[in-house]
Amino acid sequence: MTMIHVGVVGGGQAGERHLNGFSQLPNVKVVGIADTSIQRRVELANQYKVTAYEDYRSMIDAGVDILVVCIPHHKLCSVAMEAANAGIHVLVEKPMATNVDDAQLLVSTCKQRGVKLGVCFVHRYRMEAKKALEWMTEGSIGNVSVASETMITAQRQPLPEWLMIPEMSGGGVMMYSAIHAVDRLCWLLGDEVVRVTGRCGGINNDVLVEKNCTCLLEFGRGTTGILLSASHNTGTKGLCWETNLHGSEGIIAVRAREWARLSSLEHTKYWHSENHTSELGLHYNFQMQAEDFVDAVINDREPRVTGQDGLHALSIVQAIYLSNSKGVTQTVPTIAG
Secondary structure: OOOEEEEEEOOOHHHHHHHHHHHOOOOEEEEEEEOOOHHHHHHHHHHHOOEEEOOHHHHHHHHOOEEEEOOOHHHHHHHHHHHHHOOOEEEEEOOOOOOHHHHHHHHHHHHHHOOOEEEEOHHHHOHHHHHHHHHHHOOOOOOEEEEEEEEEEEEOOOOOHHHHOHHHHOOOHHHHHHHHHHHHHHHHHOOOEEEEEEEEEOOOOOOOOOOEEEEEEEEOOOOEEEEEEEEEEOOOOOOEEEEEEEEOOOEEEEEOOOEEEEEOOOOEEEEEOHHHHHHHOOOHHHHHHHHHHHHHHHOOOOOOOEHHHHHHHHHHHHHHHHHHHHOOOEEOOOOOO
């Protein structure tokens, strides 16, 4: 059995979930966790029985095959680039970078260096989403004319300060959470967004990044999509993330972490996620992504979520921001990795 050595940079919420996911795999040895907070890195190192590193470069020097990068948005690209230039495979948290140019440079650098690049759109690995993709692949609802994404999320408290600083986060709810919804819609439709019309709100003297966004998405094969996204205080009721795909022969609906439903004239099928969550844990999708990325490294194939996927999702978000600022529809540029 080939043993893969993994290092994790960033001990926040995502970093801990990645640590747990990779630690479940029999052919993986997690080398360590790097974080600027001594309390946090020691806590996680003790919990997962790995080495705590103050500087991620020391962890790289210790020898890793894969570096998982889950730090504030403005630092993601530079750390991932260091790893790629050192010949290390990179699994980087979304949104890869705060701008398309940096993300494109990361994609091309990984390609030139011959290392794998994966982007953490972990919701693709949830069972209800995979079931919806299976129905789509089977052609169960025919041609999709209209699609919608509604993503209303809780704003955890205390919120990391960097998320509210545009230069560090790159933006608000679209960059932090709704970029997942953009990716999920492209993935399920098997298509790319070519034009967007977006309106962002919630920005004022105290809040410098958007707290809500409504977008019209036009896909290459003619599907029209609508995205509604907002973040509220943790206690707000009515939180949901739901996708609806309306086809010529039926409808597929997906509620994240809960169910998928296929409705047609002939029948209605339900797929519930409770059993998988109870057996594998609430964040089992991190383990599924870790398993896929390790397999991609061992078998020299592309991971299921590529750098190009991440680049396209970021390009869509950036086009939405530009549409909002100019007040007109924007074309999403086609960017080669």
